[in-house]
Amino acid sequence: MFNLDSITRTNIKKLTPYSSARDEFSGEAKVFLDANENSLGSPLIKWYNRYPDPHQHLIKQKLSAIKGIASEHIFLGNGSDECIDLLFRCFCEPGKDNVIICPPTYGMYEVSANINDVEVRKATLLEDFQLDLVHLENLVNEHTKLIWLCSPNNPTGNSLNRADIETVLNNFNGIVVVDEAYINFAKQKSLVQELEEYPNLVVLQTLSKAWGLAGLRLGMAFASTAIIELMNKVKPPYNIGQATQELVLQALEEVGQVNDMIKILVDMRGALAGVFESMPTVEKVYPSDANFILVKIKDARKVYEFLLTKGIVLRDRSNVKLCEDCLRITVGTEQENTVLVDAMQDWFALQTK
Numbered sequence: 001m002f003n004l005d006s007i008t009r010t011n012i013k014k015l016t017p018y019s020s021a022r023d024e025f026s027g028e029a030k031v032f033l034d035a036n037e038n039s040l041g042s043p044l045i046k047w048y049n050r051y052p053d054p055h056q057h058l059i060k061q062k063l064s065a066i067k068g069i070a071s072e073h074i075f076l077g078n079g080s081d082e083c084i085d086l087l088f089r090c091f092c093e094p095g096k097d098n099v100i101i102c103p104p105t106y107g108m109y110e111v112s113a114n115i116n117d118v119e120v121r122k123a124t125l126l127e128d129f130q131l132d133l134v135h136l137e138n139l140v141n142e143h144t145k146l147i148w149l150c151s152p153n154n155p156t157g158n159s160l161n162r163a164d165i166e167t168v169l170n171n172f173n174g175i176v177v178v179d180e181a182y183i184n185f186a187k188q189k190s191l192v193q194e195l196e197e198y199p200n201l202v203v204l205q206t207l208s209k210a211w212g213l214a215g216l217r218l219g220m221a222f223a224s225t226a227i228i229e230l231m232n233k234v235k236p237p238y239n240i241g242q243a244t245q246e247l248v249l250q251a252l253e254e255v256g257q258v259n260d261m262i263k264i265l266v267d268m269r270g271a272l273a274g275v276f277e278s279m280p281t282v283e284k285v286y287p288s289d290a291n292f293i294l295v296k297i298k299d300a301r302k303v304y305e306f307l308l309t310k311g312i313v314l315r316d317r318s319n320v321k322l323c324e325d326c327l328r329i330t331v332g333t334e335q336e337n338t339v340l341v342d343a344m345q346d347w348f349a350l351q352t353k
């Protein structure tokens with residue numbers, strides 16, 4: 001049986017969190033002289049001299065309505081990258097505990113583990129980029145605190161089988177983190193509605209992809225209230241800046257516009273995949289549920305370098321296990337995609353000379 005208390009780090013359980021000025025007084029007042037801010041203002045037209053809401057109530061209210069999840073189940077981080085780091089710090093004893101990742105996958109799980117001195121065990125995906133459940137189960141021991149699943153997965157682009165994710169959730173007594181950074185581009189449903197069913201589930205999402213707000217840095221974790229409370233205890237007091245909070249609130253009014261962008265990006269993903277499939281040395285275009293495609297192509301590194309000379313930057317994944325000879329291509333604007341396809345024609349022309 002999953003028992004949150006038994007897998008939480010002792011120092012975090014005992015921790016008295018920082019109590020900010022805004023925690024100690026959050027009502028209306030005439031004069032705020034409690035936070036050592038600069039009362040004269042900011043050297044900007046709009047002032048940012050006051051600390052922001054440490055708990056981002058307005059954003060959570062809005063997200064709660066959009067996602068159909070109560071605010072108490074939402075944690076906001078400075079990008080999902082902050083949520084990733086906080087999960088290590090809440091649950092993993094440095095030098096003692098371990099986590100399982102399923103490569104090829106998003107690189108920050110391993111980097112965050114290394115920063116926190118936490119052992120990383122790798123259950124490499126199968127050839128079809130699905131979970132190797134047998135290997136995964138064999139890696140679990142009494143010190144395994146987190147299993148990281150990324151669906152749709154970066155850099156492979158596919159969604160993990162829902163039944164496999166549920167098998168992991170049902171059989172692991174630690175936390176299962178499902179990173180859904182690319183979920184808006186997928187046919188699969190998010191797991192956020194399953195929090196009641198799985199007390200050990202943490203779902204990560206971000207405004208950096210479909211919402212087009214990577215520069216603002218806003219990541220979301222959805223989990224049981226108990227897990228959210230732990231993350232709140234450990235986070236820096238004012239982790240989401242005032243400007244980000246204001247702009248995110250504005251953006252969250254525009255769900256329709258975001259849905260339109262998602263539709264366009266998904267259509268262009270299909271078109272781009274089709275064009276690459278018909279190219280001479282392309283061995284495979286992997287099916288994608290994300291806003292990028294993974295393409296296996298002869299001489300991937302050379303193609304990458306050639307495109308660089310044309311001012312086009314792709315992500316070279318050719319030295320990543322299972323992604324040998326693969327380039328990851330983010331879907332661009334129609335014009336950017338055309339520039340890329342034209343440059344590829346130049347590359348093929350050079351090969352036949």
Ligand SMILES: Cc1ncc(COP(=O)(O)O)c(C=O)c1O
Nearest residue numbers: 079080081106154181206208219
């Ligand atoms: C799977 C995955 N998770 C998380 C992130 C980071 O998201 P954020 O910008 O919210 O830190 C990325 C960014 O590329 C990603 O691919």
